[in-house]
Amino acid sequence: MGRRLDAGTIAELDRRLAPVDAALRQHYPGAVPGRQPVHTVYVPADRFTPGLCPTWGAQALDALDACPPLPFPTHLRDRVVAKLSREPIEDLRLDFEDGYGVRDDEEEDDAARAAATGLRDGPTPAFVGLRCKSLERDSRDRAVRTLEVFLDALGPLPSGFVITVPKVRAVPQVAAMALLCAQLEAAYALPTASLRFELQIETPEAVLGADGTATVARMITAAEGRCVGLHYGTYDYSAACGIAAAQQSLDHPVADHAKAVMQVAAAGTGVRLCDGSTNVLPVGDPAAVHAAWRLHASLVRRSLERGFYQGWDLHPAQLPTRFAATYGFFREGLPGTVARLSAYLDRRAGGVLEEPATGHALALFLRRGLDCGALDPDEVPVDSATLEAM
Numbered sequence: 001m002g003r004r005l006d007a008g009t010i011a012e013l014d015r016r017l018a019p020v021d022a023a024l025r026q027h028y029p030g031a032v033p034g035r036q037p038v039h040t041v042y043v044p045a046d047r048f049t050p051g052l053c054p055t056w057g058a059q060a061l062d063a064l065d066a067c068p069p070l071p072f073p074t075h076l077r078d079r080v081v082a083k084l085s086r087e088p089i090e091d092l093r094l095d096f097e098d099g100y101g102v103r104d105d106e107e108e109d110d111a112a113r114a115a116a117t118g119l120r121d122g123p124t125p126a127f128v129g130l131r132c133k134s135l136e137r138d139s140r141d142r143a144v145r146t147l148e149v150f151l152d153a154l155g156p157l158p159s160g161f162v163i164t165v166p167k168v169r170a171v172p173q174v175a176a177m178a179l180l181c182a183q184l185e186a187a188y189a190l191p192t193a194s195l196r197f198e199l200q201i202e203t204p205e206a207v208l209g210a211d212g213t214a215t216v217a218r219m220i221t222a223a224e225g226r227c228v229g230l231h232y233g234t235y236d237y238s239a240a241c242g243i244a245a246a247q248q249s250l251d252h253p254v255a256d257h258a259k260a261v262m263q264v265a266a267a268g269t270g271v272r273l274c275d276g277s278t279n280v281l282p283v284g285d286p287a288a289v290h291a292a293w294r295l296h297a298s299l300v301r302r303s304l305e306r307g308f309y310q311g312w313d314l315h316p317a318q319l320p321t322r323f324a325a326t327y328g329f330f331r332e333g334l335p336g337t338v339a340r341l342s343a344y345l346d347r348r349a350g351g352v353l354e355e356p357a358t359g360h361a362l363a364l365f366l367r368r369g370l371d372c373g374a375l376d377p378d379e380v381p382v383d384s385a386t387l388e389a390m
Helices: 007-027 052-066 074-086 105-121 137-154 171-187 215-222 234-240 253-266 286-305 316-346 356-372 384-389
Strands: 039-044 091-095 127-131 161-165 197-201 227-232 272-274 311-313
Touching: 052 074, 052 316, 074 316, 105 137, 127 137, 137 171, 161 171, 161 227, 171 197, 171 215, 197 215, 215 227, 215 253, 227 253, 234 253, 253 272, 286 311, 286 316, 311 316, 316 356, 356 384
Parallel strands: 039 091, 039 311, 091 127, 127 161, 161 197, 197 227, 227 272
Antiparallel strands: none
């Protein structure tokens, strides 16, 4: 049977849907290529030194030695120890907000200069940035001042640099941050669109607005392409929802709801997701340390299973369980993923017909495992170019 509609019909469809096509391309460009760190380490800005990363790695290894047995399967030991020795921190955030507190202006100025100088002169992790104070009225001027002092002392931006914007509550605050970044670029001779930011989703208003809409989705649009991540703030969000202090956790139902909204809002936009932290630190006697390690490992694994491939770490002794839980997740999934992806690429083997979207997810799983060191290239019988193209 031949076609009965003439070319004019297709032309009319193209005309009517052209604005929709353009809007979808703009708002949903797809996943951003390249590596995503498995964690973000927050340290008060005035405690940063150029040797912080190897110091944290050494302290993490010391914790393993001080509190045997290992808090993870022994087959992961060599891989985790090598990671702690080579790259203990993938993403570092110098904190001028809650972890730093309120200081007088001169003291915070000095801390901003010293932090920038340390980043400029010393080795830095693959990803780095700072968390300024919020853009709410009482802290707005201090937030901008810290960014100015820091950028003035820093010079060229390190690779992977990002600003974390805490406690966003309204879409105009995000639009204002995009404007501020553009003006900072002009003032400090930075490349256009080089200043990017993450939004901390730690207030109910950022999830559900007074008009009943998902505020976070509108925030991504208001960022004008500068928003690269959404970070869940465990304790501020839980407290604002009325959760008792003893029950505040990143696996509480209110946390799951907020993160589900974040996940849908970010899907297809290129904006990455990051889970929050646990404030139960592996410190004290061996029993307390092991209890904290068990909790942290279970929370990391839970986040990975729910599609949150990044989370916060607040203490060196959390690094062993961060990497062990992450490595265990990818190594356990390796055989099945390789088999399914090979069958998908062959299109003749196997009894399961995978959708292209599932083929993409299989390839992305392997890329993530390779990026963080959970997998070795010779364990993945698909070349990197093929994985990147899927």
